[in-house]
Amino acid sequence: MVAKQYVPATGDIVWLTFSLQAGRKQAGRRPAIVLSPQSYNEKTGLALFCPITSKVKGYPFKVILPPSSRVTGAILSDHVRNLDWRVRRARFEMKAPRQSVAEVRAKIAVLLGSGMSSG
Structure with a gap:
């Protein structure tokens, strides 16, 4: 029997490998939250992620995970990345x-602006 491969889903917190990017500290193997739906992730092999940092500072776009969670820290809601979850070896945690997912989405909505025109 073949085991079904894990496909990330909205709200999953996963461990994955972020590539080193010039001028950014969010690199290496670290936790991230999945924002895109599982149907998109499965079809494209990509997923929208926000990294989670253990450094909880007074940053306006952070969302703090509950201290009782297996993964703790702050979700960086303005660091949205579309990554290949297979290549990055996403592992469900x-x-x-x-409430945390809703807060991240609300902060992203603020960044995108509610009064955006289509043209």
């Missing part, structure tokens, strides 16, 4: 609280 836990499901994020719904």
